[in-house]
């Protein structure tokens with residue numbers, strides 16, 4: 001198990017498209033476990049492999065409530081096979097865009113096909129925070145950050161705030 005550094009925007013790897021996993025073998029299973037450990041350490045509810053510099057289609061998610069047991073989910077090659085017509089806004093944040101938040105509107109519910117840690121093809125249906133998080137993570141696999149869903153004005157404002165914050169952090 002290992003806690004890995006998380007890349008922060010505007011890192012170029014975060015803009016690249018990740019490659020499908022051929023098979024969930026021991027190496028990919030280990031990657032999933034390292035990603036979960038990194039996610040819990042950073043107090044996130046999801047993490048996509050590109051955020052730790054690995055351009056493979058692997059995501060982990062855990063949206064358990066505070067005080068409840070962990071509910072880790074590990075998905076390789078996740079694909080949205082159905083999305084509801086109904087859209088809902090939700091305030092999003094991102095470990096790669098630290099301390100910045102904005103409303104993003106996405107389908108309320110999705111059905112996702114993926115490969116699990118035992119290399120089995122599975123499907124799940126999600127709504128609420130799980131649906132938001134899975135869509136946010138799949139975006140990362142396509143080089144898309146939540147700020148890319150905002151108007152250019154809002155995106156630039158937020159990315160400038162991030163840069164300013166990163167600069168003051170680096171000189172502290």
Ligand code: GNR
Nearest residue numbers: 044045046047092093094095136
């Ligand atoms: O920890 C996270 N919280 C979050 C809140 C609202 C919508 C999406 C997320 S995902 C984010 C972790 C992260 O950056 N995953 O890529």
Ligand code: NI
Nearest residue numbers: 093094095096
């Ligand atoms: Ni993110």
